[in-house]
Amino acid sequence: MPLLRGKKPAVTARSKMPKLSENQEEGPQVKRSSSPPHGAPKKRTAFIDITNAHKVQISLPGRKKEAAKKQVKKTSAPSVSTKNHDNLTKSSSESSEGSPAERETSDAEEEEAAAPVEELVAAAPPAVCQVPARHQKQQMPAEFDVDAENAGDCYMCPEYAKDIFDYLKQREETFVLCNYMPVQPSLNPEMRAILIDWLVEVQENFELYHETLYLAVKMTDHYLAKTPVHRELLQLLGSTTMLIASKFEECSPPCVDDFLYICDDAYKREEIISMEANILQTLSFDINIPIPYRFLRRYAKCVSAGMDTLTLARFFCEMSLMEVALVSVRGSLLASACLLLALVTRDLGGWSPILEYHSGYQVLDVAPVVRNLREMLSAPPDDKLKAIRNKYSHKVFFEVASLPLVSGDMLEEVLSQ
Incomplete structure (x- = not known):
């Protein structure tokens, strides 16, 4: 019987109780005082104690060079800590002696002195990060952009849909x-x-x-x-x-x-x-194998093929699974051949420039596989292998299995163009 998921063994009350040492006795718990015992360290914050934060030196990657420059430029001037102490003493004495009007005047003078620096920073042009040429994305022609209509749909990934299928096509070589x-x-x-x-x-x-x-x-x-x-x-x-x-x-x-x-x-x-x-x-746990079904749906979208045409191409592609001679054909090439055979059967034209752009195949590349597909489909069906034909003879799949196969002359005429 399979184990039930999501259930953990029951924990008894005894297992939850803390173990008592030999010198401990059970009894009413006494609330501990918040003050630490004599000699114990005080409570600290999560990272550092704010009381000794001035003793902690935090090294940042961007400030290493600045620190090195400061160490090189050592003069006889007093140290930074001494300067800060003197400035703090001076400012405290001035603030205690001076009137509010005098303090406002000094603040205004400080703002005027800092204004030129701020203006220079604002006027400086922003740093432009140039992308290397090998990483720049090539601009797709507008007539081949089949993902423009899905610009607002994040699930369709219109920005990098073509990149995904280009990657899958490269992965087929493995x-x-x-x-x-x-x-x-x-x-x-x-x-x-x-x-x-x-x-x-x-x-x-x-x-x-x-x-x-x-x-x-x-x-x-x-x-x-x-x-x-x-x-x-x-x-x-x-x-x-x-x-x-x-x-x-x-x-x-x-x-x-x-x-x-x-x-x-x-x-x-x-x-x-x-x-x-x-x-x-x-298989070395590498099972993300590119399959022809994904390429078929992509290429059918490129020519705005109807569901009946796509289903016919799916029937051809599924029938090809049983042919051992087509095992060596790459999935993208097999999908292209199935779609082309479906387009010719439906009299919807042949291999178009948009299909050539997105698939990377020309008619000469697809033609041998199309001929093999037609030869396979024209063979008499085996009575023992009826699952696929019965499946695509249903109304849900537009009964595409019962459609007549395109003639060889008409197919050759399209392939020769």
């Missing part, structure tokens, strides 16, 4: 994969496709985010690229990566018992926890 099936003696592409088809059902049953599904698949591929896994542990691997991705993406992730239940109790709690630790250690 997570480049290749076809790892040759190093998996007991696995094949069909087994991997069955696993991902099952993960799609898990994502639907638990109503998880699509980001959770994509991240789980990415972690599965990266783990399989480094560690051989027996076929009997493949489902354990998939459910554990979905558990880790849920903790990373979801506000209320499912617990371990939920994943044990969907596995039909084929594994034990200790096994899934051990697999979780093994996956994180193998």
